Amino acid sequence: MLNSLQAQPEDKIIRLIEEFKGDNRRDKIDLGVGVYRDSTGATPIMSAVKKAEKILWNRETTKSYTKIAGDESFRAAIVSLTLGHSSPSDRIASIHTPGGTGAVRQAFELTRLAAPDARVWVSDPSWPNHLSMAKHVGLPIETYRYFDQEARSVDFDGMMRDLASANAGDVLILHGCCHNPTGANLNRSQWLELREQVAAKGIIPLVDIAYQGFGDGIEEDAYGVRTLAEQLPEILIAVSCSKNFGIYRERAGVLIAVAESAKASDLAQATLSHLNRQNFSFPPDHGARLVTMILENEEGLRQEWLHELETIRVSMLDLRARLSAELRQLTGSDRFGFLSSHRGMFSLLGASRTQVLEMRKRAAIYMVSDGRINVAGLNKASVAILAQAMVKAGL
Template sequence: MLGNLKSQPADKILALMTKFKEDPRIQKVDLGVGVYKNAEGVTPVMRAVKAAERRLVEEQTSKSYVGLPGDPAFADAMIDLVLGDSVQRDRIAAIATPGGTGAVRQAFELVKMANPDARVFVSNPTWPNHVSILKFLGIPTIEYRYFDTESRAVDFEGMLEDLADAKAGDVVLLHGCCHNPTGANLNITQWQSVIDLINEKGLIAMVDIAYQGFGNGLDEDAEATRLVASSVKEVLIAASCSKNFGVYRERTGLLMAISDDAELTPIVQQNLNYLNRQNYSFPPDHGARVVTMILTDPELRADWAAELEEIRLGMLELRQQLADELQKLSGSDRFGFIAEHRGMFSQIGTTPDKVEQLRADNGIYMVGDSRMNIAGLNKDTVPLLAKAIVDAGI
């Protein structure tokens, strides 16, 4: 049986990580892996997380299983963080998941159970694992135009034209904020137009929100997701705690399913619980418990929000520094989009050959589609990257 297995393509980002580690050059820059790093190149444990974990060690009396959907207090805390009071709580079913990836996977599984004929429309480009999971599950996937490689902004007209081909019951996958991999985001007026189209055609909205707090602020980054949740009859939301709480390895996420009628919530919850049981039974709890403690303790929450704001502002400073350095070296404003993008990523819009040239000549590692992790920079490496970009003729 095992002899029938075929080799699987290597994950491009993981392969890039391996190449970076093996590169003997001292002056090398990792802009590939999607993990926040501080100026010292370290992914820190946030202050509030450490404090909550210390308290958890002292207070926790059992490591027994939680329920199939996870701790209800975690769901309540995350729903409040993401949705605020935009949706009645009795319309929302939710399950804890192993990270945002687990939430995305369970959402796609739910789509397949509820409507085997549904197609999922995804932005071009999108986070590669979206497409990979959909392909593995056998769910038809349709790309819609999103990123204009000339302007490095959203191709909004193309997006609406492509979404107009969706049929009732199809799913539109949207990035709640800080689009991965491009960093280019819809403005609130454009979000409303997308919502109008979704409602007009009877589509299902799915929002992947993995970077809340990394763009314009906690509430500002949730604005679009809240607008979708309050305006569309049926919405799926996959939320991740990996980035904004820095609990990557704890695999902490939540899937929310919003029904048009609160009477449907119990059966939706039963199906979400069933999916958890089939995949991993009980979800991990340590990260969820830590996040819950932070969000429900005023002192911890204030410290967490303050540190998250420091991280956000630090990335904005790096964006502006890079845009300014590129303007100075190139004599052109064509890189001004870097300062306008939000989140950890920007896609600079060049060819895989140019990306490989940056790696070979300068030890600068980014994904082949030219996605770069802004958080992989510091004030000393920004000039190196800018010079390399200009020298490569990008």
């Protein structure tokens, strides 16, 4: 049996991690993988998380299974963090999934059960897993224009024009904030306009929100998803706790399904629980437990976490401003000004594959082949090194 397997396409980010590890140059710079790094290059455990772990260690008396849909208090805390009061609770179903990836995957599985002919609309470009998982699950895929390469901002007209050919019931993947990989995001009036079009056409949004708190702030970053959830009859939301709680390997995420009625939400809840049972049975609990303790503000942990998250957000903004100022000085132009208006960990530099490889070869700077950088991989010193390498590579 195993002899007949066909090789699967390689994941370019996983490959990049391996190549970076294999590079012996001491001054190498990793701008590839999407994890937050502090100024020393470490991905620290947040102090609120560490404190919650200590409390949990003393308190936990069993490692028996939790619930198939995950712990209710965790799901309630995440629904509240993401949606605030924007949807009536009797229309909300949810499951705890292994990370945001698990939530997106379960959203696709749910779509396949409910509407196998629905097309999934993915932004061009997007996080590569959107396309590959939709394909893996067997859903028809369409892409829509998203990024204006010249202006290095959202091509909103192109996006709306492409979405005009979506059918009722098609699923539209949107990044809630901090678009990966472009860093370019919808503004508030664009979210409102998009909502009108989505409502008029009967499109079902699937909002993937993996970076709440990394862009403009914890509440501000939820503006888009809340705006949609307030008025649309149905919406799916894939939430990741990996980045904003720094608990990548704990695999904590939630899929939220807002249904048209309480009755439909009961059916969605039962189906989502069934999907968990079929795919992995009980979700991992440790990370979810920590997130719940923090969000419920045990021993003031919520405030501590918010403060740490804000420090991370501000440090990324600072690196963005420094890089764009450095490039302004080196090039005498403002063509990299977009770096400081983008939000989140990522931006697309506009580098060709050849330029990316040249920077890797000459300066040991690792970024994804499409020119995506993780801004958090920089520090005050490496900003100048990157800027010089970019200019040398002819950017």
